Amino acid sequence: MKNINILTDKLDRSVPPVPGLPKDVNFPSFYETVTSNGITVLVIEDRRLPLVTARFVFKSGAYFDFLHGAEKSGLASVTSEMLSKGTALRSATKIAEETDFLGATLSTGADFDASYVSCYSLTKHFDSIFEIATDVIRNPAFLEEELSRVKEQRLNSFLAMKDDGDYLASRAYKKGIFGSNPLGSSVDGNEKSVSGMTTEDLVEFYRMHFTPDNLIVAFVGDISPETAVEKLEKCFADVKGEGAEMQNFSPPPLNEPKILLTRKEGAVQSSLRVGHTSICRNDPDFVNVSVMNTILGGYFTSRINKNLREVHGFTYSARSALSSHRYGGDLSVITEVKTDITANTIREILKEMNMLRDVAPDSEELQNVKNFISGNFPLQLETPNSVATKAINLKLFGLPEDYYSTYIRKVNQLTSEEIHETAAKYLHPGRLVMSIAGDVEAVSKLVSEFGEPEIISDNQN
Amino acid sequence: MKLRPAEKILTSIPSIEYVEHTLENGLRIVLSRNTKIPNVAVNTTFHVGSKDDDPNMTGMAHLFEHLMFEGSPNIPKGKFDEILNNNGGDSNAYTTWDSTSYFICLPSTHLEVAFWLDSDRIAGFGITEEALEVQKDVVAEEKLLYVDNSPYGSVEEESSRRLFAGSGYEWPIIGDMEQLSKAGLEDLMEFHKRFYVPSNMVLSVVGDIEYDETLNLIEKYYGGITSGMKPGKMPFTAEEISSESTGIIYDNIHLEARFLFYRVPEIGSRDYYALSIISGILSDGESSKLVKELEYERELVHEIDTAVYGFENAGVFAVSAFALKGKSLDEIGKRVDHALEEIKAGNIDDSDFQKVKNRIETYFSAGRQSIVGLADKFSFLKTYYNDCGRVNAEIMNYLDISKFDLAETARKYLNENSRVALNYLPKK
Structure with missing residues (x-):
């Protein structure tokens, strides 16, 4: 059937309006100092709402789990979680009661690069919640009874995650590309490592990493730099201790190609992760690789989404992601498709990756992606907390001071040829780990054209 | 008062x-x-x-x-x-x-x-x-x-x-x-x-x-788009539920779960706000009633949550409880029922009640920072209430609710004989 065009008004809509020039966007300035005991303090003042956040970032995350033993995966994460489960002054219950009553939030956690404590409340309650945060950071009790609760919950999380295709594909993929590198382990740990964790392990991780010289504190919102620094000095000036000197760990090498299949009971879709190792967060080529990734699968009109969703209708969602840490990273395509089109999907992914590596993008496409990135960048500066995340990143990853203030300019200076060079250097369609979680029997027959599939046991975590 | x-x-x-x-x-x-x-x-x-x-x-x-x-x-x-x-x-x-x-x-x-x-x-x-x-x-x-x-x-x-x-x-x-x-x-x-x-x-x-x-x-x-007829709304006709409707569903899961659903009044009604506060008392924060008792003290659940979903013509008060491996859904169900009975009986601590209002105050302040979120909020308020003033005044609807209202609303709507109860079990 032909297009049916019915217009109901008289405006000539055939001519698109000509937009004005985008306004300049500046990365907001922020206050920065270092205390006498080595704590880096950042203050992102914004008085529009009566809210204050304090974010404590210790520059040691799950990457360092391995420093504490062969089977200690999850240690940074469990240590962080346990901070708010009891202190010398307060029980876990009391911490929760007091925090909730203030209408405040106190959260803890870890990723590969850092361990976090964050507190947040209306200005009028900030003194109280900051005092609780100080207590959990300075005086954690690491009680046996609380650890056993946390372990029990985590072991159940591992069970629940076996029902999640994307998680299963991602887990096998990470192991496949990173092998024995710490980035191949899970931040949350695994059944074996968590079962074996002791309060002594936690105390050791805490002593070694939760030190002032390893700490960044960002205050965000309705607070002045003077008040913030005064508050921090009052609560943390007497904290002593130096963290162990960290060597510079080298990134994992480019992985060998593999096809990994993980069983998901009753699967009607294949969850796919297809990718390889990539650059560290502070790599000088990060902006180039990130723009290249945006072209590949980083926005709605990217090649991957256009191909897999809009042209073929293979999937609800398809994207690619550049995930970079301090000591390594990866680049992957992520999607879910009906089992029987698994191979067709991989063929299209390969086609798009090869095309991007072999042919320079035309200037129109490059201009589109530049406009998209530039136009969306202000949204990343919309709240004081999103600005704080970037300010923290500068310190955490050792990025150049002017990284965010020159970011948009750098993106806009890129040429098609530079993107082509970047793709030739950093995209490796011949070295992909293709990890698929789903109906193993059906998929293994479909994917043999790409190589010999390896079946991952369901029981490991 | x-x-x-x-x-x-x-x-x-x-x-x-x-x-x-x-x-x-x-x-x-x-x-x-x-x-x-x-x-x-x-x-x-x-x-x-x-x-x-x-x-x-x-x-x-x-x-x-x-x-x-x-x-x-x-x-x-x-x-x-x-x-x-x-x-x-x-x-x-x-x-x-x-x-x-x-x-x-x-x-x-x-x-x-x-x-x-x-x-x-x-x-x-x-x-x-x-x-x-x-x-x-x-x-x-x-x-x-x-x-x-x-x-x-x-x-x-x-x-x-x-x-x-x-x-x-x-x-x-x-x-x-x-x-x-x-x-x-x-x-x-x-x-x-x-x-x-x-x-x-x-x-x-x-x-x-x-x-x-x-x-x-x-x-x-x-401006030049033809107005069209404002489509009429169908009368709301859901059948009455006069006894508990139960179901056992076998799924590809590792943890058993129990879900409860109560049919409650529509968005914007006084009962809707009262139920939101009840939900806060039960499951908002680690110190909330159900999270503290079932997840922390008794270690029965991996996760427990309550929520109120407001629609134009009705609402749903939902409880979802994911059991820790080996823990009994029956026992979890009984504990949840007991917590609801306590609310109905008016056994609500002043501090729990105040706590939820304090948390609502923080949410209200924080929930207005994104332009995309605000545009969505304005369209919602205009569509359903024809009242954008609620963008600043909505919090009053929560703060107006008394402890007495909570018990009365719970007695009216959170009853076993008018609910749906689903148990999810692993496929054999």
Whole structure:
């Protein structure tokens, strides 16, 4: 059937309006100092709402789990979680009661690069919640009874995650590309490592990493730099201790190609992760690789989404992601498709990756992606907390001071040829780990054209 | 006696300014200036959702949402997002039981492009057969992803058909793939003509704008669109539930779970706010009643949550409890029932009650920082209450609720003989 065009008004809509020039966007300035005991303090003042956040970032995350033993995966994460489960002054219950009553939030956690404590409340309650945060950071009790609760919950999380295709594909993929590198382990740990964790392990991780010289504190919102620094000095000036000197760990090498299949009971879709190792967060080529990734699968009109969703209708969602840490990273395509089109999907992914590596993008496409990135960048500066995340990143990853203030300019200076060079250097369609979680029997027959599939046991975590 | 601390609280949170206008064709407009970043969010909300679907073609409202991006008279298939992205913008949309919302966010100097793109798909119809077939496949994959291949993914479908039999809320938003596969272009044109008209629509624009200039642009792009008939609303007809409706569902899961659903009053009603506070007392925060007792003290659950879902004609009070491996769903069920009985009996600590109000105060302050979120909020308030003042005053509706109200509301609605109870068990 032909297009049916019915217009109901008289405006000539055939001519698109000509937009004005985008306004300049500046990365907001922020206050920065270092205390006498080595704590880096950042203050992102914004008085529009009566809210204050304090974010404590210790520059040691799950990457360092391995420093504490062969089977200690999850240690940074469990240590962080346990901070708010009891202190010398307060029980876990009391911490929760007091925090909730203030209408405040106190959260803890870890990723590969850092361990976090964050507190947040209306200005009028900030003194109280900051005092609780100080207590959990300075005086954690690491009680046996609380650890056993946390372990029990985590072991159940591992069970629940076996029902999640994307998680299963991602887990096998990470192991496949990173092998024995710490980035191949899970931040949350695994059944074996968590079962074996002791309060002594936690105390050791805490002593070694939760030190002032390893700490960044960002205050965000309705607070002045003077008040913030005064508050921090009052609560943390007497904290002593130096963290162990960290060597510079080298990134994992480019992985060998593999096809990994993980069983998901009753699967009607294949969850796919297809990718390889990539650059560290502070790599000088990060902006180039990130723009290249945006072209590949980083926005709605990217090649991957256009191909897999809009042209073929293979999937609800398809994207690619550049995930970079301090000591390594990866680049992957992520999607879910009906089992029987698994191979067709991989063929299209390969086609798009090869095309991007072999042919320079035309200037129109490059201009589109530049406009998209530039136009969306202000949204990343919309709240004081999103600005704080970037300010923290500068310190955490050792990025150049002017990284965010020159970011948009750098993106806009890129040429098609530079993107082509970047793709030739950093995209490796011949070295992909293709990890698929789903109906193993059906998929293994479909994917043999790409190589010999390896079946991952369901029981490991 | 009622607590009235709201006035004091309201003075500490800056008000959000806005202006309202209605075009001659019935299009209702809300504008709010916010110049923190040089971007603007445009939200268009149509008062049509899955409950308005033909019972023989469920999923139409949601499929139509997908197709609104797939071509209009002057913008060929594939070009909507490409043009928008090229103008530094991004888009998305969602369908609920009662309405469908679209948003565009882009640099403020490009606002006219957003109006051009958005108005073209309302003023005319340009969806092709090819676009329709591709999006049917995309929607089918969306259902596989979130329902068939997702643990506990059938909860919405299993609960709705028991809770709302005989009404437009009885089928899931995503609908029936078999029925949907038969949808043709004529069905879509009819749907567009009936529901996608200015009189059935709210347009909210929030961000770096000037009011007069923006209104002029809206008049230019939307003013000439024929008003259409405001579609009538069907009476709400869900069957009464006179005894507990139970189900056991075997799924691809490792942890057993129990879900409870109570049919409660609609959004905006006094009972709705009371139930939101009850839900807060039960499960908001680690110190809340159910989380503290079942997750921490008794170590029965991996996760427990309660929530109130408000629709235009009804609401749902939901409890979801995921058992720790080896713990009994029966015991979890009894403990949950007991906690609800305590609320009904009025055994509510003053401090628990105050705690929830304190938390609501924080949420209210924090929940107004994103221009996309605010544009969505304005469209919601205008669509359902025709009252944008709630953007600043909504908190009063929560703070007005007394402990006495909580017990009374719980006694009225949270009863075993009018609920749906589903146990999810691992497939053998």
